[in-house]
Amino acid sequence: DAGVTQSPTHLIKTRGQQVTLRCSPISGHKSVSWYQQVLGQGPQFIFQYYEKEERGRGNFPDRFSARQFPNYSSELNVNALLLGDSALYLCASSLAAANQPQHFGDGTRLSIL
Amino acid sequence: GESVGLHLPTLSVQEGDNSIINCAYSNSASDYFIWYKQESGKGPQFIIDIRSNMDKRQGQRVTVLLNKTVKHLSLQIAATQPGDSAVYFCAATNQGGKLIFGQGTELSVKP
Numbered sequence A: 001d002a003g004v005t006q007s008p009t010h011l012i013k014t015r016g017q018q019v020t021l022r023c024s025p026i027s028g029h030k031s032v033s034w035y036q037q038v039l040g041q042g043p044q045f046i047f048q049y050y051e052k053e054e055r056g057r058g059n060f061p062d063r064f065s066a067r068q069f070p071n072y073s074s075e076l077n078v079n080a081l082l083l084g085d086s087a088l089y090l091c092a093s094s095l096a097a098a099n100q101p102q103h104f105g106d107g108t109r110l111s112i113l
Numbered sequence B: 001g002e003s004v005g006l007h008l009p010t011l012s013v014q015e016g017d018n019s020i021i022n023c024a025y026s027n028s029a030s031d032y033f034i035w036y037k038q039e040s041g042k043g044p045q046f047i048i049d050i051r052s053n054m055d056k057r058q059g060q061r062v063t064v065l066l067n068k069t070v071k072h073l074s075l076q077i078a079a080t081q082p083g084d085s086a087v088y089f090c091a092a093t094n095q096g097g098k099l100i101f102g103q104g105t106e107l108s109v110k111p
Helices: none
Strands: A005-007 A008-011 A019-024 A033-036 A044-050 A055-058 A064-068 A074-078 A087-094 A106-111 B003-005 B010-014 B017-027 B033-036 B045-051 B056-058 B061-065 B072-077 B084-091 B105-108
Touching: A008 A019, A019 A087, A019 A106, A033 A074, A044 A064, A044 A074, A044 A087, A074 A087, A074 B056, A074 B072, B003 B084, B017 B084, B017 B105, B045 B056, B045 B061, B045 B072, B072 B084
Parallel strands: A008 A106, B010 B105
Antiparallel strands: A005 A019, A019 A074, A033 A044, A033 A087, A044 A055, A064 A074, A087 A106, B003 B017, B017 B072, B033 B045, B033 B084, B056 B061, B061 B072, B084 B105
């Protein structure tokens, strides 16, 4: 069975640019969450979507936005990129919105020059 | 704000020994906890979870213990193998999908 898939795996952008990251959840999973992981730290929650509705938002600026499509896949958009946005962006899916194991993809490594 | 922390950033054990990784959380309302294993270049891999109405749960070679009184949980790995070498994270949530992660403990297994 396919796990959570993310694309692209690596991305290099320059300051001020915009980026879109994509995530396909495990088949049957209706909840998708996005996390940012900087080197040496644990993942930090950005967004959760469930049944195409935003269910939670972490402490990130409005430059970060996301959406979930009818097939439960999701996109994370980041505008006006800053050097500090360089990180591994992880997508996780789960069956339900709460108290269910979240299964992660291998992430998109975003580097800002 | 709420936080999740690990007691040791690194842990080195001999192959075949048991490993214990500890974690503390700050929010007494946390009701669901997960342990993840992350290998270099990969996303976190689910190991085991536990709900707040339990104090112990066992999987294959792993056991999670939850002490709600002192807001502490631990992951025990039996007969640690070289393939267990990775960074281990605990995460907690409070009736929602937002996982709060600790900083991680890097486990090294010496052959």
